[in-house]
Amino acid sequence: MSDLEELPSRYRANLINSCTGYKSLNLIGTQDSDGNKNLAIFNSIIHLGSNPALIGFTFRPLTVQRDTYKNIKETGVFTVNHVQEVFIDKAHQTAAKYPTNTSEFDAAGLEAEYLEGTLAPFVKESNIKYSCTYVNEYPIIENGCIMVVGAINALYLNESFIAPDGWIDLVKANSIAGIGIDGYVKGVAPIRYEYAKPETKPQKK
């Protein structure tokens, strides 16, 4: 397919959103300076660096009010919470366009919790989550999107998910991956490989 611009717009959106591969699925929790909570699903969170520990994620153009963006700019903090199998439906529901003063925690049926003084709500049901501080943003001039960079502060997860060398078994945690705009998929049978070297064959850990 090479005439992508000529595809019907919904078809193209599904196709192009799926063709980059699996996506991370996370709920971002924020609140405004009056304490109104917001929760929204994002499939664009990526690793940017581990020292310092940095993540990035994108917002679509700010042509409408985006509560998550507004709250992050207002307070400087947010939480990232893995979407997991038992609450996929509720995580998906946070994408509905609720009025600004509605908390998606309440509307979708997820519980907010506050941990160690972080001024943004976590998702209690999620068993891998962390708090972040806003660091910077990069406007993507090609389409008006914005990439926000955040620094990871505190990480909360069950120790049983962590391998002796720090690797997290997301399959054991029942974290979910995304496909396209509206697809959810379970991971199975994770394998790891030893550090690749020119003189050796690929070797499973």
Next chain:
Amino acid sequence: MSDLEELPSRYRANLINSCTGYKSLNLIGTQDSDGNKNLAIFNSIIHLGSNPALIGFTFRPLTVQRDTYKNIKETGVFTVNHVQEVFIDKAHQTAAKYPTNTSEFDAAGLEAEYLEGTLAPFVKESNIKYSCTYVNEYPIIENGCIMVVGAINALYLNESFIAPDGWIDLVKANSIAGIGIDGYVKGVAPIRYEYAKPETKPQKK
């Protein structure tokens, strides 16, 4: 865990690379202006927009020569090829530090193919792949990484993977997701949800 800086560096790298969730896994194919081929695995490719069709991915700081980056700057084109179950080991092996004049296609045992005049090699074994043109780059000043933005030109995949509305079933295609630096995982049992609305409950497609 809140003292992330105090963790041993390898442990922290594994932990922070895993905590953002599942990653896309793709092989980027390029060649230099003399026709020397390069192939490298990337776990950072993300969707940036569908109209125009844009992707982004990150390079670590250019403190050493990065052949993929150099070739993209030289020729302006690259290919993106999904990592799939039957060649995970070979895809992983492309990460080894081969000399610049070694083709990772040959070294890892993957076949290069050229499609419709694209001046960069595709991976023949991959059944979801597309060609891109270099559009722009954004230096991430916080850690010296670079995000490259590419425009999707032509997309090649088996029609049987595509749902009637354009969504691609990556599970059917046997595409693989990544966990952390060295983990590979299969997807199973994909589900999709209808567009979320405030007045309706989440509903499977």
